[in-house]
Amino acid sequence: MAAVTGETPRTRIQQENRERILKAALDMFSRTGYRGTTLDQIAAAAGMSKPNMLYYFRTKEELYRSVLQETLEDWLTPFAKLDPDGDPSAELGAYISAKLAHARINPKASRLFANEILQGAPLLEKTLKGRLKDLVEEKSKAIRAWIAAGKMVPIEPLHLIYMIWAATQHYADFETQMDALEGTEPGTREKRFENAERTLFTVLFNGLKPR
Amino acid sequence: MAAVTGETPRTRIQQENRERILKAALDMFSRTGYRGTTLDQIAAAAGMSKPNMLYYFRTKEELYRSVLQETLEDWLTPFAKLDPDGDPSAELGAYISAKLAHARINPKASRLFANEILQGAPLLEKTLKGRLKDLVEEKSKAIRAWIAAGKMVPIEPLHLIYMIWAATQHYADFETQMDALEGTEPGTREKRFENAERTLFTVLFNGLKPR
């Protein structure tokens, strides 16, 4: 099994099949979570047999961890890019846009993350209390500096961050509800994200701007 | 079985045990969803045997539907109360407060709802496209009237509604993440909700108020 997990380069088939499996796993785990998803379901979605899939990922948990690790990196990257030396409108605007783009392009990653949190985040505790906490403290400090410079109304930075996370992720996580309310005709989702960005920019920028 | 499902009044034991089971089911289903939760887990949490529990709720699905029905009523009630003839600040303020109170008092109900939506809302489709959609259209009309009367900046009503749902429910649904970031010392959660309300009021009211 060294070729599968060690330093040896992966074969063509391994690369292809791992990608297929990871994608299928994301599709499935994002809907019904770890316990509620079966290996047979993922294998079927990946277009292979269950033992074949287990040739590449030895256990269900190993597969889940791999998928979750990828989605976590996607989640953390835009947040890390928030520049404390920049202008609040520009920085927050860029972050909101990046989060909405993520919600649009990869809603299942967002839903996987939400699912893991709902389940008590057993596999994320270390990251939440480590990297994420550090990032949150760093960005909170930046927000405080913006407030002190009179560029923003006085508010709790942590809760502004929560507000942005909530407002943007909601478009991925509650997509089913939104589809039910708005219908699923062609163009509806695109229009939804245009309206989302416009609304969030209007309310948040107007709301944060001193009077 | 007539005594359990018909018009006959429920016995003392039936009332007590049903409540116990429903509470245990909410605790469990809100974390791992329908498929990921086992009847044994719920029965253990309710302090009884699985067959005993199945004496009161014939199947897993019947139990799940009962819990979900209760949580849905809790979800819809505050929204229905939004008065179109009232003042935007007062009405939205009351709604936000009610939603935050719900997130604080009954986070598991919120999480059950989120879980059901993540799973594609198989049991909620009728309500989402019916009652909720009707309510959303009614409240959107009210918001449009507020905008026309110059009481609010021009924005898409639907997306303001999403924003409020997202910002408030997040405190229940992502509680695990917040606990990880903020710690769980006594008083932390109470303080969190005070800050939540203050921040949401500041940003949303300031944001919606014309300049």
Next chain:
DNA sequence: TTTAATCTTGATCGATTGGTCAAACTTGTC
């Protein structure tokens, strides 16, 4: 073309899961 390495999968396994059932126990009513 040969051979070694890699990949695929039907059959199988032990454990788990949603249920069923009948006997024993408990509660309610007269």
Next chain:
DNA sequence: GACAAGTTTGACCAATCGATCAAGATTAAA
């Protein structure tokens, strides 16, 4: 207290689930 109604549960069941294994098929390298 007697008896009917209601409640509880150990034992059991078929199906499902995460996994294992060995044999056959395919791919890669020489």
